[in-house]
Amino acid sequence: MTDKYAPQAEHWTETAYADPAGYLAHRAELVVSLGPRLEPGERVLDLACGDGGLAAFLPADYVGVDASPEMVAAARLRSVDAELADLNEYEPPEPVAATLCFRAIYYARDRRAFFEHVAGYTEKKFVFDLNPRQYRVGDVRADLEAAGFDRLELRPFLVPQTLALPRPLRTLAIALERNALARALLQARFTYVCAAFRGTKT
């Protein structure tokens, strides 16, 4: 299942993203700010972390997990703390403030069971991306609620993955994410970043 990533592992971040710093810095901003705020130094677990390229942009105590030995080796070469494990089974030794899962939610064997597993060790929020043309947001929300994540914040992510935008255009794209028009764009392209968390229901 992860064999296809082996040849790409060594240069994953540099080849998967046209503008790695612009793309990953914005992803990190949303990891921090969407849903309950992540505070500096809090523990973050990044499931299917790839080469852990996101770690450098997060002011967090970061650990990555990936099922590809080559990706884990590439992460360690970047001095990123990474472990070899399947996201469906991995359980951190201590609860974490936030769990992340980017471009990998489809590796959950049973999505509802996976969300329940994540909810068991995640204190603050679970942040992941979602292609609404691939999954119905309502179905995902129902699975999150069943796992105890009764609140969900969604933000269109309009920084392109395979096209490097000049800074003013990237700034404009990010500003557009809060505009109602952004949701229309998602019918054709782009993904949501989602933060799932527990509300204050009594």
Ligand SMILES: C[S@@+](CC[C@H](N)C(=O)[O-])C[C@H]1O[C@@H](n2cnc3c(N)ncnc32)[C@H](O)[C@@H]1O
């Ligand atoms: C498209 S890459 C995304 C990597 C990184 N999250 C990013 O956004 O750049 C998918 C990653 O999922 C990993 N993966 C695939 N199945 C997995 C599983 N069952 N458990 C953990 N990692 C898995 C692959 O090895 C690969 O590194």
